[in-house]
Amino acid sequence: MSTEVYWFSGTGNSLHAARRIAEGLGDSELVPIAGSVGGVEALPERLGLVFPVYAWGPPSIVADFIEEMPAGSPEYVFAVATCGASAGSAMSITRRLLKKRGISLDAELTVKMVGNYPPMGGAPGPEKAGKRLEEAEKDLDAVVGRLKDGFRGRQGGTNPFFRVLGRVVYPLFRKHVSDSAGRFAADDRCTSCGICVRLCPVSNIELGEDGRPVWGDRCQQCYACFHWCPEEAVQYGRKTADQNRYHHPGVSQDDMLEQGGGA
Ligand SMILES: Cc1cc2nc3c(=O)[nH]c(=O)nc-3n(C[C@H](O)[C@H](O)[C@H](O)COP(=O)(O)O)c2cc1C
Ligand code: SF4
Ligand code: SF4
Numbered sequence: 001m002s003t004e005v006y007w008f009s010g011t012g013n014s015l016h017a018a019r020r021i022a023e024g025l026g027d028s029e030l031v032p033i034a035g036s037v038g039g040v041e042a043l044p045e046r047l048g049l050v051f052p053v054y055a056w057g058p059p060s061i062v063a064d065f066i067e068e069m070p071a072g073s074p075e076y077v078f079a080v081a082t083c084g085a086s087a088g089s090a091m092s093i094t095r096r097l098l099k100k101r102g103i104s105l106d107a108e109l110t111v112k113m114v115g116n117y118p119p120m121g122g123a124p125g126p127e128k129a130g131k132r133l134e135e136a137e138k139d140l141d142a143v144v145g146r147l148k149d150g151f152r153g154r155q156g157g158t159n160p161f162f163r164v165l166g167r168v169v170y171p172l173f174r175k176h177v178s179d180s181a182g183r184f185a186a187d188d189r190c191t192s193c194g195i196c197v198r199l200c201p202v203s204n205i206e207l208g209e210d211g212r213p214v215w216g217d218r219c220q221q222c223y224a225c226f227h228w229c230p231e232e233a234v235q236y237g238r239k240t241a242d243q244n245r246y247h248h249p250g251v252s253q254d255d256m257l258e259q260g261g262g263a
Contacts, residue, residue: 010222012251056088056166084115
């Protein structure tokens with residue numbers, strides 16, 4: 001069965017999950033969602049979507065991707081969401097978006113990995129993150145096993161409170177996802193290395209005349225720029241200087257560049 005696993009990721013959790021799934025299923029192509037919006041011509045027999053949970057829903061770019069997908073009827077469609085705490089309504093929103101394209105979502109799975117959202121405290125320290133990732137590997141084993149067996153249904157129940165919150169907050173998140181340019185800044189530790197420019201999956205960053213990054217109006221709030229800066233120079237608002245920076249230890253900068261990104 002031809003399989004394509006479409007993925008989006010800011011700090012590597014979802015890329016790691018997508019790779020584990022593609023390896024487990026075998027004969028699967030990994031395709032970055034960034035750069036593929038509106039560009040898919042035909043759907044495979046088995047279609048997978050792997051993405052982080054943002055504001056208890058799918059990232060805006062993932063929703064855009066689904067809305068631009070061609071018509072088709074894959075034999076098996078699965079979605080796997082990685083999250084820091086609760087997936088909320090990520091799966092029900094994804095299911096509804098797919099349904100509007102005439103595609104039914106067969107398997108809905110979520111994996112708790114490591115949170116990375118700076119406005120809500122950011123990522124935990126390395127020890128706590130490491131412990132969580134050990135647990136997440138076991139959860140990923142189970143996810144891969146289920147997908148290999150052609151599981152149909154929903155795995156990983158979510159708290160009803162967060163599902164309701166998602167329904168209210170997510171539309172606002174999506175509407176304002178790109179309004180954050182003014183909140184990003186690079187501090188004096190910036191060496192003008194350009195890594196943030198290259199890693200932004202939507203080419204939203206340029207280096208200005210002073211060599212410091214300038215953020216544009218296409219942000220998807222993935223926080224790759226924040227977490228991957230080798231100097232920890234990228235700040236979001238005024239309270240992030242002391243926050244932990246995080247990326248999945250099994251994912252490198254080069255791996256993230258597969259997502260397209262800046263020049
Ligand atoms: C903008 C944003 C919003 C987030 N919202 C949620 C959320 O609603 N629930 C949750 O459990 N985690 C949330 N997170 C955490 C991510 O879902 C989690 O860290 C995910 O595994 C990151 O995947 P990645 O490494 O592939 O980017 C959020 C992260 C970001 C950047
Ligand atoms: S990654 Fe960090 S150090 Fe490099 S240009 Fe961006 S902000 Fe500056
Ligand atoms: S500007 Fe930063 S947070 Fe926004 S999409 Fe690019 S890398 Fe992600």
